[in-house]
Amino acid sequence: MDPRELIARFHLPQLLSSLQFSYNNTSTPILGASTLLCTIILYTIAKMFGFGSQNEFNVMGQTVVITGGSDGMGKAVALELSAKGANVVVVARTVSKLVTAVDEMKAKAANILKQKFHYINADLTDPVECERVIAEVTTWNSGAAPDVVWCCAGFSRPGYFVDVPIQDHRQQMDTIYWTAANTAHATLRNWLNPVAPSGQMKTPRRHLIFTCSTLAFVPIAGYSPYSPAKAAIRSLSDTLSQEIEMYNGAYTQRHRTDAPAADVKIHTIFPMGILSPGFDNEQKTKPELTKKLEEADKPQTPSEVAKISILALERGEYLITTNFVGSIMKGTALGPSPKNSIVGDTMLSWLSNLVFLQVIPDLRSKTFAWGKQNGIPGSTPAP
Ligand SMILES: NC(=O)C1=CN([C@@H]2O[C@H](COP(=O)(O)OP(=O)(O)OC[C@H]3O[C@@H](n4cnc5c(N)ncnc54)[C@H](OP(=O)(O)O)[C@@H]3O)[C@@H](O)[C@H]2O)C=CC1
Numbered sequence: 001m002d003p004r005e006l007i008a009r010f011h012l013p014q015l016l017s018s019l020q021f022s023y024n025n026t027s028t029p030i031l032g033a034s035t036l037l038c039t040i041i042l043y044t045i046a047k048m049f050g051f052g053s054q055n056e057f058n059v060m061g062q063t064v065v066i067t068g069g070s071d072g073m074g075k076a077v078a079l080e081l082s083a084k085g086a087n088v089v090v091v092a093r094t095v096s097k098l099v100t101a102v103d104e105m106k107a108k109a110a111n112i113l114k115q116k117f118h119y120i121n122a123d124l125t126d127p128v129e130c131e132r133v134i135a136e137v138t139t140w141n142s143g144a145a146p147d148v149v150w151c152c153a154g155f156s157r158p159g160y161f162v163d164v165p166i167q168d169h170r171q172q173m174d175t176i177y178w179t180a181a182n183t184a185h186a187t188l189r190n191w192l193n194p195v196a197p198s199g200q201m202k203t204p205r206r207h208l209i210f211t212c213s214t215l216a217f218v219p220i221a222g223y224s225p226y227s228p229a230k231a232a233i234r235s236l237s238d239t240l241s242q243e244i245e246m247y248n249g250a251y252t253q254r255h256r257t258d259a260p261a262a263d264v265k266i267h268t269i270f271p272m273g274i275l276s277p278g279f280d281n282e283q284k285t286k287p288e289l290t291k292k293l294e295e296a297d298k299p300q301t302p303s304e305v306a307k308i309s310i311l312a313l314e315r316g317e318y319l320i321t322t323n324f325v326g327s328i329m330k331g332t333a334l335g336p337s338p339k340n341s342i343v344g345d346t347m348l349s350w351l352s353n354l355v356f357l358q359v360i361p362d363l364r365s366k367t368f369a370w371g372k373q374n375g376i377p378g379s380t381p382a383p
């Protein structure tokens with residue numbers, strides 16, 4: 001169609017004059033529409049700050065398993081949940097750090113007479129060990145499965161793709177993706193096991209939480225051993241959050257048919273840098289270019305990250321970021337993931353997509369300029 005014909009069809013002058021008319025004349029439909037718009041905006045803002053909603057993550061008296069709970073963010077989460085009245089089991093490989101974590105949790109407990117704490121020493125890259133952890137926790141918890149399982153185990157080994165030995169890449173997949181997938185598998189096989197109607201009791205909603213990284217959303221040179229494994233966790237989380245709906249649907253019919261003992265919710269946390277022992281360690285092999293590219297990140301303390309994540313879980317969020325830059329990174333990559341808020345997340349993704357029109361070319365040109373100036377590692381820079 002001729003563009004002029006298109007314009008003619010829209011009757012532009014007429015459209016403008018009608019707009020002007022409605023501006024001058026605050027008629028009922030206009031008032032109605034503005035009230036509706038204001039309500040949506042206010043509702044979104046209120047929800048973002050958690051007004052008027054109930055606590056979706058009340059751990060008082062519940063039993064929580066935290067993998068990687070002996071250090072960094074995992075330990076900070078363990079201490080926070082202990083202060084909120086949970087029974088906590090921390091899982092990791094080094095016994096001495098686990099013992100310290102249990103002592104610290106006892107010191108922070110809301111009610112030491114009612115709460116109990118435990119540690120299990122396990123390498124979660126082994127699926128058999130994950131099965132053992134869930135079985136051991138169930139026995140320790142008087143035969144009841146844990147209510148919350150939070151996967152925090154993992155560390156990052158940065159480096160350029162070709163410089164990092166291929167077995168280290170595979171090892172990152174093991175420590176990042178497989179510790180989480182093995183834990184999720186063992187947990188969900190337990191939680192989703194159907195119970196006959198006669199055995200159904202009122203069991204509160206259960207939560208499976210993954211810990212990812214904003215690197216699952218945005219590429220940064222130097223993180224190739226790590227980011228793909230975190231992206232795999234995000235994909236697992238999205239797939240499970242859909243698949244779990246089948247079980248949750250069956251749960252609504254639990255008094256008529258065999259069904260899981262409780263409703264299950266999946267969540268994933270996407271932190272930026274965390275000032276943990278793991279962070280100190282990754283700084284040792286991190287290329288200088290990577291440090292420069294992630295300059296926009298102001299690392300947070302483990303306790304800040306734990307507190308912010310728990311508040312978001314209490315609001316019932318699904319994909320959780322811990323600061324503003326993290327939210328912008330999520331916004332550009334939100335794609336088909338379930339939203340926390342339709343209006344808020346949609347506006348966030350519009351804003352982020354505009355910001356990232358500039359960010360990605362900027363990251364690429366900084367990387368190109370770095371090579372131009374410094375050459376590749378181990379080579380002599382151009383004079
Ligand atoms: N630090 C950061 O900047 C960021 C970290 N993250 C993610 O957050 C999570 C926590 O990180 P951070 O606070 O740095 O953690 P730390 O590196 O400080 O601690 C890692 C924990 O995981 C345990 N762990 C490691 N490997 C295994 C294993 N194979 N089996 C069982 N336990 C294991 C460690 O204990 P042990 O070694 O004794 O087994 C320790 O308890 C990780 O998933 C990390 O990828 C995300 C974004 C940024």
Ligand SMILES: CCCCCCCCCCCCCCCC(=O)[C@@H](N)CO
Pocket residue numbers: 155156213214215218220226271272273274279282293294295296297325328329355359
């Ligand atoms: C206004 C918005 C601009 C957005 C700019 C984007 C800048 C990218 C920052 C990358 C930060 C990566 C933190 C990763 C932490 C992590 O997972 C590692 N420490 C591994 O442990």
